Amino acid sequence: MDFYKQRRFICQISGHSGLSFFEALKSELAGAQEVEEAFPNALKQPILRRVQFQTISRIDTLVDTIFEEFRSDYYPGEVVTVHVVTGDRLTGTVREKTHFGSKVLPDGTLSAPFSRYFVSLDGRPNEEAVVDDAHITRDRKIFTKQVLRSFIKKTVTREAWTGAPWLVKHDVAAIYNIDIRVPPHLRYESKAAERKQTQSQKKIGATDFDGMVGSFHGGNGPQARLPELKPAPKSHKSKQQQSQLAKSKQQPSLDPAPLNFIPTHFPPPPHPHPHPHFQPPPQIPFNSHPHAPPFMSHTFQANGPPQQVGPHFQNFHNSTFAFAPLASLPPAPPPPPPIKYPIEDLEVAPRVDGPKRPDLKYFSQDNPMIFGRPSAEGNGIHMSSIGQLLETWDTLNVYCQIFKLDSFTFDDFVEALQFTSEDVDCELFVEIHCAVLKILVNSEADDGKLQVQLPEMEDSDDEEEDSIEASAVPTPTPEPEPKPKGRATRSSLAKAEAEALQKAAEQPPEEPAGPVNTHRAAEMEDSIEWIEKLRKRDFKNGGWEAIMVGLLHQLSKDERHFADCEPLLVQLAPLDMEPTQETARLQYAKLDVNLRIKALQIICMLTAETKAIRGYMEESSEHMTMLRKEKIQFQRTKKDAHDALKKLNETRKALEPPPEPSPAPAVEKAAEKEASASVNGDVTMHDVEEEVQDSHGDEIMDSDEEAPPTRSLRRGLDRAAERKRKREAEQEKKAKAEAEPKVPKQSKALTKVLKDIQKLQDKIKECEEEIAILDNDLREADCPRTRVLGKDRFWNRYYWFERNGMPYSGLPTSSTADAGYANGCIWVQGPDDLEREGFIEMRPEWQDEYRYKFNMTVPERKVMEEGNTHVFNAHQWGYYEDPDSVEGLLNWLDARGNNELKLRKELQLYKDKIVTHMEKRKEYLNPSDEKSVDSSHKRMSTRGKQQPHVDHTAHRCLSWCNNTAINELGHLHSDQPRNRKPAKKAAPILPPAIEEERQTRSEAAKKQRKR
Structure with missing residues (x-):
């Protein structure tokens, strides 16, 4: 707010500076109102039409241009002053204007255009003045540059890129019927393409054809540019090819003329073969000589006498080597502007025979498609309940620390909602309801305060009185029949009776005085007092079911919840059963799964208003900041x-x-020497020869007899090898000795x-x-909202609920943590109503435009590209549960679209996690034989707590146990709290304990990683 109070703002209308934001805004609004009232109405439409699509960048220059154009031009309806013949100045209103264009005079000049105005004079209704431009004026204070500038700034706008046109605002354009469709050449894409083309032309220079022709021309164009053109060697090559083709066709032998050829009757050039750096002198202009050929660069000279020029020209132009004149070539059309991807998804052209989206699976029993069968046929869940089911599961798992619940898989949750039994309680189903209800009302030890705002209930005494009054409604006494005047006859009595019957038939039937009772929830609530029962945490033997009935009945008093609560109350408190706690328990056990989902979703959404959830969100936000x-x-x-x-x-x-040189070159040299010696027939061994000579000398000194040559050679080889080894060892020692002084420092x-x-x-x-x-x-602390993976081209939303707010596999301390997944599916939701009506089911004229562009409408494209399965609105859901579908979805997404580029990135980022959890889910739902035998063996060997759960193999949800509540509270939510212990354990329920627990999640992960 301090920034807006600084005196640094300017009023764009008046130009006053040194104002605060609010003062400048107030001044602009007042100035705009003054401009609207002062500016002539007759000039508004012509000026706006003139300003529309102007590309003058500076508004001052635009104002000057418009002012000079309109200062001497007047329009019908404008108040003006005219000079009549008598010299008087009279005011009036322009009734009609006639414009006369320029006229060509006999001497060829053009006369100036002029206009003639018919002006209705004020005070003279029967008189009109016909004047020209020189005898009509307007008030100088009405049409000034300042007023015109203010009017233009108020009514037009301009985008922030170079060369953007001025555009009249849409609401103003609608008033004055001004076309707002921007011409193609003024759009940003065209301007950008034009700038790119200009830059590329500057870099490249002329095209290849222009360069070739320019290199041939003898006198056309500036000669300074000729050395810059490179395609001259190409032209020589092409001329040689032309001459070869001409010879193959048995035509007269033709030699290509030199560059800038001039016929022999013209003076020859001074340097026939100029130096590469030689600058040629100015040559004869193109076609300056009357007898020169039209294109000297295309002239060929025969090997015969030079005087015979004409026939060769004729032969050349009749041949296939003739070039069309440069002026006759049509200019190359500008290339279409390149498309800058990504763009809007539906603006991307459909791919012919492109991949289809993998088929969706439907979790509900009803299928949105006309053909196909649902994957979970017979589960009883309606499509309208899938969104509520996912929302409830996600809420309970994201805020499981507040509810003090173990995390649970989505499949176990669905199975718990479908589990019905009057003898066995599903702990998961019961604990969820009790945990959520405890958030709504504090316990007696914690002041027992209601944490949500509920509609007020009428007092029971007033209700009883109203019911008594309603039940004891007296029967209306019949009105006394009117006594007939005078003497009553049979005909008169019959006539009166017929009139009375007719009146009774005409009157509408009387509506009942009050609403018809369809349930006995009010009586059950009066006998139970659900708030007091909830404070005492009395959940056993139908306690939490009766609390649910009382809560739903009180919520039904609100119009927003009436339609959702009424069907539940009809089932839970029927008219033909006593309004007791046992009735609520029995009816809840038989309740339809869709109504169970609805009831749980209602109370879960109520918890969003509680201090516990809001405090958890605030702490999570602060924790994320840290x-x-x-x-x-x-x-x-x-x-x-x-x-x-x-x-x-x-x-x-x-x-x-520096790296030591490798011994490979020396070895190669030695090998070359040996190879050369072997070629000559001798194998020279220098070291061996030296050693042999030495051995010979030794023997000569000892004896006069010569030793056998072979034996001496063998001994020489042995000595040579030994001496060679010694010599190499000495060399290595010397090298080490030389390197020793430098190595230690380095x-x-x-x-x-x-x-x-x-x-x-x-x-x-x-x-x-x-x-x-x-x-x-x-990621785990991001709990305020569910993050969507992204949207596809048809605005379907893709959710992976493990994306944020929870660990990927649920809490590691959960009783079902061995499942290894939380949801394990990618869920696809259809587009909402706004997106569906705006992008898919568009207006007919928009569909026609799309059909003209892509040869199909958007719904037709949806059916073609999505394959066999679709979701059409936000109430319909599908899902993917196998890794192959994820890979197929990635192949189907087109990265050229904005939505699908983001969705593809998110899927690629989490692909490994998604695939892993899909496989874990598949293993959990379809365990192998070995695992099932092991698990059954474990169940048979256990005793104590797991003994009552005898049917775990048939119902996975019965294996879940709320360890979190047992560890923190010492008992389950559904159990009665122990005496005096809840008061001691009230401290961990406070928000600081929640913050400490939230921080330990990341600390535990760190410790685990460091180990």
Whole structure:
């Protein structure tokens, strides 16, 4: 607010500066009203038509142009002043205007155009003045540049890109019947394409054809540009090909004329073969000589006498090598502007024979498609209940810490809602209702305050009195028949009776005084007092069912909930049964699954108004802020580590010794020498020869006899190998000795750098792990709303409910955590009404336009591209449950559209998680034989708590147990709290405990990762 109070704003109408925002706004509104009243009505439409689509960028220049154009032009209906022949000035109103154009005079000049005006004079109804432009004026104060500028700024607008046209505002254009359709050449796409084409032409220069012709021309165009043109070698090549083709056709031998050829009767050029850097002198203009050929660059010279020029020209132009004159070529049309993707999804052209979307599966019993069968046939759930079912499951799992519930899978939840038994209670079904009801009203130990606002109920005494009065309505006493005047005869009595019957028939039947009772919920509520029962947490033996009846009955007093609550009350408190707690229990056990979903959805939505849920949202928001700050710190640390690592890598490269030359070249040289020697027939071995000579010398010194050559050679080879090894060892020692003084200094510095690099790499890895953990914590803490994966081209919404607000597989401490998934499906919701009416079921004229563009309407395209299954509105849902469908959906999505590009990115981001949980769900719903045998063996060996659950194999939902409530409260929600213990455990229910618990989720994940 301080910013708006600063005196830095300007009134665009008056130009006053130094105003606050509200003062400037008030001044602009007042100035706009003054301009609207002062500006002549007759000029509004012509000026707006003139301003529409103007491309003058500065408004001052636009105002000057419009003012100069209209200052001497007048329109019918405008108040003007005319100069009559007598010299008087009279006021009047322009009735008619006639414009005369220019006229061609005998000397060829044009006369100036002029206009003639018929003006009705004020005060002289029978007189009119016919004047021209020079004898008519308007009041100077009415039409000024300032007023015109204010009027234009008030009525037109302009987009923020270079070359954008001025556009009249839509509401003003509708008043004055001004076309608002922007011409194609003034749209942003055309302007952008035009600028790109201009830039490309500047870079490339002339086209290939223009360059070729320019290189041939002898005198056309500036000569300074000729050296810049490159296609001259192409032209020579093409001329050689032309001459070869001409020879193959047995035509006279033709040689291509040199560049800029001039016939022999013209003076020859001074330099027939100029230097590459030679600048040729100005040549004869094109076709300047009367006998020169029309295109010298296309002239060929025969090998015969040079005087015979004409026949060769005629032969050339009759051949296939002739070029059309440059002026006769049509200009190339500008290329269509390239489409900048992504664009609106339905504006992307349909793909011919493109992939179809994978078939949807329907969880409900009724199928929105005319053909096809539902995947869960016979489950009893209606399509109208699917949205409420998903909403309730998501709410209970996202806020399970507030409700003190173990998380549960979607399939177990559905099975619990379908479970009906008068003897066995489904713990999941009972605990959900009791946990939600406890949020609505505090316990007696916590002041027992009602946490939601409910409609007020009338007092029971007043209701009893009203019922007594309604039941004891006295029968109306019949009105006394009017006594007949005078003497009564039979005919007169019959006539009176007929009139009375006719009046009774004409009167409408009397409506009942009050509403008809369809249930006994009011009586049940009076006998139970559901709020007091809820404060005491009396849920056993039909207690929570009776509380539900009382709550629904009180909600039905609100018009918004009446239609939803009334069918439930008719079933839970029927007229033919006593209004008791036992009746509520029995009726709830037999309640239809769709009504169960509706009842649970009603009370779950009530919890959004409670302080517990709102406080949880606020704490989650603050927790997310803290997590984001922590993530930013890790990101900064990671960036600094990356920068330091880059510098250390440069230092390492500088400290590393140069790589030693590989011995491969020496080996190759030796091999070459051996190969050359083998070619000559001798294999030379230098070391062996030296050793042989030495051995010979030794033997000669010892004895005069010569040793056998073979034996001496063998000994020479042995000695040569030994000496060679010794020599190599000595060389290695020398090399090490030479390198020893330098290595220690380099190795210490290099070792230190390598250690620092390793530390930084570990630090970066640690930061990445922490950022990943924080991202997951942010995802789990994002609980205010369900995030949608995205929308497709037909505005269907795609949900993966594990996307935010909960762990991917539910709470790890849940009793059904071994399932390994939470929902395990991608749910597809149809478009809402606004999107359906605006984008799919459009107006007929819009559908015709779309058909003209793509040869089909949007509904036809939907049927063609979606395959065999569809969802048509927001009340219809489908789902995908197998990994192949996810892959097919990714192939079907077109990344050229805005919606599907975002949806595709989200699916690719979470694809691995989605596929994993789909597989986990499949294993959970269809366990293998080994797992089923193991699980049954475990159940048979257990005792105690699991002993009553005897039918777990038939109903998975019976395996769920609320461990969270047992650990935090010491008992289930449905059990009666123990004496004095709830008071001691009241502290953990407060919001600080919730905050501590929320923080421990991320801390536990960190500790687990660090282990």
